[in-house]
Amino acid sequence: xxxxxxxxxxxxxxxxxxxxxxxxxxxxxxxxxxxxxxxxxxxxxxxxxxxxxxxxxxxxxxxxxxxxxxxxxxxxxxxxxxxxxxxxxxxxxxxxxxxxxxxxxxx
Numbered sequence: 001x002x003x004x005x006x007x008x009x010x011x012x013x014x015x016x017x018x019x020x021x022x023x024x025x026x027x028x029x030x031x032x033x034x035x036x037x038x039x040x041x042x043x044x045x046x047x048x049x050x051x052x053x054x055x056x057x058x059x060x061x062x063x064x065x066x067x068x069x070x071x072x073x074x075x076x077x078x079x080x081x082x083x084x085x086x087x088x089x090x091x092x093x094x095x096x097x098x099x100x101x102x103x104x105x106x107x
Contacts, residue, residue, distance in 0.1 A: 008076045015080035019087055027094035035093065039086035046082055047075040 019039070023032050054071035058064045 008073075012076055012079050015083045019083040022087060024091060024094040032090070032094065035086075035090050039083065039090075042086070043079055043082045046078055047071075050074045050078060 020036065023036070051068070051071035054067045054074065058067045058070065
């Protein structure tokens with residue numbers, strides 16, 4: 001578990017980074033920013049719902065102390081999926097090309 005947790009956290013961080021970096025070019029910046037904020041808020045609400053579900057479903061069982069771990073594991077799957085769905089919706093709504101912005105190394 002100690003080896004897998006940083007890898008899962010890395011996948012979540014990369015998915016968030018890609019969601020932000022692959023913003024549509026030429027679209028209204030304010031609309032894209034609003035959509036991104038709404039997507040982040042929806043992701044937070046989704047994770048809170050997952051934690052609530054894990055708490056409610058494990059209450060009264062011998063595994064009731066594990067609800068935070070189960071919720072965190074489910075959220076690490078839900079966050080990238082929610083951002084992929086949000087990116088697909090954003091590309092349909094904005095109807096623009098998706099371009100990766102070049103990252104230039106510092107000298």
